[in-house]
Amino acid sequence: MTSGYAAGAPGLRRALEAFRDSPLTDAEQNRRSDHWLWLAGRNAVAILDDELLHTLATRNVQLAREAGALATLPAALSFLSITSVLMGELARAGELAAEATTITRATGGVQLRHAHLILGAWRGDHAGTTALDASTTRDVAYPDGGTEVVLAQYAMAVLHNGLGNYSAAREAAARTCESQELSLSSAGLPELVEACVRDGHPEQAAAALEELDSRARATGTPWARGLAARSRALTSTGSTAEDGYREAVDELTNSRMTAHLARTHLVYGEWLRREGRRQDARNQLRTAHDMLTDMGAEAFAARAGRELRATGEHPRSRTTQPTDALTAQELHIARLVATGATSREVGEQLFLSPRTIEAHLRNIFRKLGITSRRQLRELRFP
Structure with a gap:
């Protein structure tokens, strides 16, 4: 916060690795970890480290379950739900969010909406996500600029990018990136780049890309490098764009963030089709459509389906389970x-x-x- 992202990221990583490496046998350590793991997990998003995020989010739920900590378990479940969404495990995310809601209802606590909001956004549920966003915005318990409200803006950015409403996505993503909480701005930057490119705001896209690129260099994780490469490709043309898309696919393949990998195949396929390379586009769009359909990201899957039909190929229908x-x-x-x-x-x-x-x-x-x-x-x- 005082010297910039690049200066702070290494120290933040050391702190998160200390949480990851803490022994689970020391009861006092478990108690302290339980009080701080929520913050550690959010800062794993801040430095876009998918391995640390998965470990810390999972451990937070594990410790809360073992302790029977009903006051903290719903928040831990909600965070693991969001992590599962980014990993492309939307069905699992829905189970975790539902469990958090059930426990909160039983204990009379304040319901946390953000897991349901983000899950609905990635599913492409316009009506449900918009209604939750509206109720969050109206609720006096959630002040403007607070975490819940900004998370709702992130969800709206994802929703509208999936639906192709890029002006609305750009507005929501810009508000997300204004947050001083690094986890929110790190999540919002790639949404802002895509929305700005598609909505015809190249200068705003370039500024967001510069910040995302800087964060990727500071952290060096496959998740960060993949998002930066995809965003760079979206703002580029010709061989530079293609190199960026290929780099993004390679990097995100080596991360846990399957949802972002699927979206990378989608935008790569969209670019290839506009370049007139129909067969190459089909390969990327088919992969994107299959991945997005299987994980339940319906709006993004529909986008891939429309593009695939434009190449002359009919996308497969999801097999009912x-x-x-x-x-x-x-x-x-x-x-x-x-x-x-x-x-x-x-x-x-x-x-x-x-x-x-x-x-x-x-x-x-x-x-x-x-x-x-x-x-x-x-x-x-x-």
Whole structure:
């Protein structure tokens, strides 16, 4: 904050690595970690380090579960949900967000909306995401410029980039990047570049790219380098653009951020089609469409589908799965039971009674057309 991102990033990384390497056997260390891991995880996003982010977000949930910390578990679950979205695991993200909501409702706490907002945005749910954004903006509990409101702006940037509403995406992303919290601006910068390029604001795109490039050089992670390369390609032409897209695909392939990898194939394919290279475009767009469809990022998948049809190829339809009929909470319970957990064990993890779990199981069996836990273990889960 005082000397600039490049000066602060190495020290921030050392701090996050210390959290990662802390032993889990020391009860006092566990207690301290539980109080600080939420901040450590957010700063892993600030330096765009996907490995640290995954480790810290997962550990935060693990420690909160082990301690039975109902006050902190919903926030930890929400953060892991957002992490899962970026990793392309949208079904898993929905289960975690639903669990956080259930626990908060049971304990009478304040509901955190940002996990549902970001999940809805990546899914392309315009009505649901817009309604959540509006309710967050109106809620006096969330001041303008606060984390919840800025996270809502990030969600709106993703939503509108997916839907192709680039003017609205640019406005939302610009507000996200104004945040002094580095995790929010780091997440918002690639959204701002894409929206500015598509909305015809090259100077604003160049400024955002310069900042993103600087952060990527300071951190050197595949996630950061991949996002910077993709953003550089979006602002470039000719061989420079192609080199950028290829670099972005290579870097993001080596990261956990599958959702951003899929979007990189999408914008690369869009560029190739506009260059008149239809066969090359098909390869990228087909990959993007398949990845985005499978993860449930429907608006981005629809974008890939439209581009693919423009090349003369009809995109494949998503294969309906039996588990599609389940709610996020039911899917979460089914997944746990399929691992062999008893109703009591599942109830203890989700802070529900065994009787409630059994009631959910009856609904799950009915929806799936099965009658036993053995059949549940044989199902394929998203």
